Amino acid sequence: MPGDDARTARRVRRAALCAAVATGALVAAALPVTFPAGASLADARAAAPEGAPARYATVELDQAGVGIAPDGSVVEIPVGEPATFLPGTRVLDPRAGNFAAVLDGRETAPGLAAARALAAEQRAWLGSGTVPGGDGPYADLARTALLDLRTLVLPGGAAVAGWSPYWRYVWPRDAAFAAVALARTGHVDDAVAVLGFLARAQESDGGFEARYLPDGSGPPDDRARQTDGRGWAMWAAGEVLAELPAADAGTRLLRRTVALELAPLVARALDGTVALLGSDGLPPASPDYWERSEHRLTLGTAAPLVAGLEQAADVLAAAGDDERAATARQAADAARTATVAAFAPGGFARYAEGGSRDAATAFVLAPFWGTPAPGAHDAWLASAVEMRRPLGLAPAGEWRDDGITWTPQTSLYAWVAAENGDDEAARAWLDTIATHRTSVGAIPEKVLADGSPAAVAPLSWSSANVLLALDALER
Incomplete structure (x- = not known):
């Protein structure tokens, strides 16, 4: 459970912002774009079309979810193939009639006894922590998200983004959120293991590649490094x-x-970030969560570095490295001032010059910055309106209008809403995710305009955000 200081700080943040959201503006932003403020998600779903309009995209669902075979290996649950799990777990029941079909014909030597042992281990793991919202309407959402998140954290702390071959990599960004979700649900040892993987993968200059192979052997390709990774590692x-x-x-x-175990990761990231910041207090342009080349600095790069530097000071102070802790505080103050000066005039849009906002607008609020940036809350409300899609949010206002809801951003905004006092909006976004999961309850990366889950399922970032949102609602 969190410390008293952390709990008190969250309560103060939420109380301070309750008045700002009392008008219901954020709740209106959480509703589908075609419905007026004051409508409910139930109204929206009842009026949804039977099929997606021609202009809306269709994307296949890669798999229904993930499971654990009796030999302990992770397997994909094929779409359209019902899976039978041992009660309260993600362990496949070898007695099921379609067991071989789920395994795609692969032989597994261990049988029921081995499966039951794995199931008992999963239940014990769940019982050693907390399941946020576990006695309310989100009980199944929380339990399956937590089990899926654990399934996607491999031995050695490799937190893969998903189990589809195209997603079976460790993104430092996704892994950071997974670590925080594990810690807030009482699994600090697992969280430290995830950060330990990042520490072993970390480059000598404190930075990170865009993603890593889960065996720790390095990146899978030559895609450009992403500077926000070092910020997310320090923040987590x-x-x-x-x-x-x-x-x-x-x-x-x-x-x-x-703290002593985390300090080397944080110290390297801090030293590298300080060296990276220019005389204006800002880093150079870099790819961010959009995963594309950038020639202009984005808020998605600058804001996580501020969040990370703020947290680095706490970790290093707890580890007894007072000199570096002081350096982190100074760098955080300078980077924060520079980021606000650059991005506030444009309403915290993606670029300092202004324009469309993206989900990085959330990164200048709690739970990322200790003190929200001036004007950040209003900018965030505006970003939610710009990013609306039929059933949730897209990654940015300028994102293609293909009707697709992205659960990483929808769940992120649910968490930020809960942390900042708007429980109603948080629940509205959570309802969208809970309603549009796969047949085995996994949270997909995308939801189509007709409500169909799509792409990879589960996605660790979305699962982590859902757990964090539910945890925040209980604090």
Whole structure:
């Protein structure tokens, strides 16, 4: 469970912003674009067309979800093939009539006894932490998201984005969110393992490649490095450490032990970030979560570095590295000032020059920046309106209008809404995700305009965000 200081800080943030959202503006932004403010998601779904309009895109669903075979291996659940799990787990039941079909004909030597042992282990793991929202309407959503997230964290801490071959890599960004979700649900050891993988993969200059092979052997291709990775790694380290209270001698010792384990990752990222920042306090242009080449600095690169530098100070101070902690505070202040000066005049749009906003507008609010940037909340409300799609949000306002909802951004905004006092909007976005999962309850990357789940399922980033949103609603 989180420390008293962390819990109090979140409550203060939420209370301070409740008045700002009392008008219901954010709830209106959470509703489908074709419905007026005040409508409900139930109204929206009832009026949804039977099929997607011709202008809307169709994308195949890669798989229905993931499961654990009796031999402990991760397997894809084929679309259209019902899967039978042992109760309360993601372990496949070898007694099911279609067991061989789910395994796509692959032989597995262990049988029911081995499957039951794996299932008992999963249940024990769930019981060792918390399932946010576990006694309410989101109980199944939370439990399956948590089990899927654990399934996608491989031995050694490799948190893969998904199990489709095209997604079976570790993105530092996705892994950072997975680590925070694991920590906030009481699985700090797993969270530290995820960050340990990032520490081993980290480049000598403190930065990261865009993604890594899960065996730790390096990147799978030559795509450009993404600067925001070092910010997300530092941010996640601080958030994970915040889940360890320092209330007594025993927990203080545990907190110190974890801080010392995280410190090398954070110190390298800090030193590299300080070297990277220019005289204006800003980093150079880099690809960000859009995964495309950039010649102009984006908010999606600058804002995570500020978040990371703020958290780096806490981790390094807890590890006893006071000199670097002071450096982190100074760098965070300078980067924050520079980011606000560059992006606030344009309403925290993707580029400093203004224009369309994207999901990075959320990164200058809680739970990312300790103090929200001036004007950030209004900009975030505007971004939610710009990004609306029939059933949720797209990654950006200027994103192609193909009717597709992206669950990473929809779940991210649910979390940010919950952290900033608008529980109603958070639940509206969570309802969208809960309603449009796959046949086995996995959260897909995309939801089509007709409500069909699409692309990879589950997606670890979306699963993590859902858990974080539900956790925030309970705090």
